[in-house]
Amino acid sequence: MFRQETKPRAGGCGNSERRRGIIRGSTKVWYSIYMKIYITGVSGTGKISLSRELIARGINAVDLDEISHWENKETGDTTGWEPGSSDEWMESHIWVCDLIKLKEVLSKAENAVALGHASNQDEYLPLFDKTFVLSCSPETSLSD
DSSP states (O other): OEEEEEEEOTTSOOOEEEEEEEEETTEEEEEESSOEEEEEESTTSSHHHHHHHHHHTTOOEEEGGGGEEEEETTTOOEEOOOTTOOHHHHHTEEEEEOHHHHHHHHHTOSSEEEEOOOTTHHHHGGGOSEEEEEOOOHHHHHOO
16 A cells, blocks of 8 residues: 655755655555765766766756865864865865755755765765765776
8 A cells, every 4th residue: 555645854954755655564664755865986986977967867966066165174164275285285174065055955856966075974974865886996997
């Protein structure tokens, strides 16, 4: 038996989502009609290419690089990155996704895909229903 109800979305986006329930015996299994998907992976695995293709197909996708910034580990100040930054600079800064902007992007659409990675990933993982990790062989990633 199918039943459609509104259940609060886990992850703190404040949305309600429609879910379809199937009753099997005394157990109800919920299937989400809407999804928030997170796709991550190391550099060179195709996240940006995939983001462009999803957008071209009309899918609400966001590259996390567009809503992330460099932050000083000690002060928390937002800083810019310059090509050729020293190893010391890299060790004293982290790449951070702006959680407020991410929640705003996710709340604008029932289905959304976010692609990328940032050092505060543990803070935004609960916003997503599914996570996929892209990988490739070392030979492929070094061939560029």
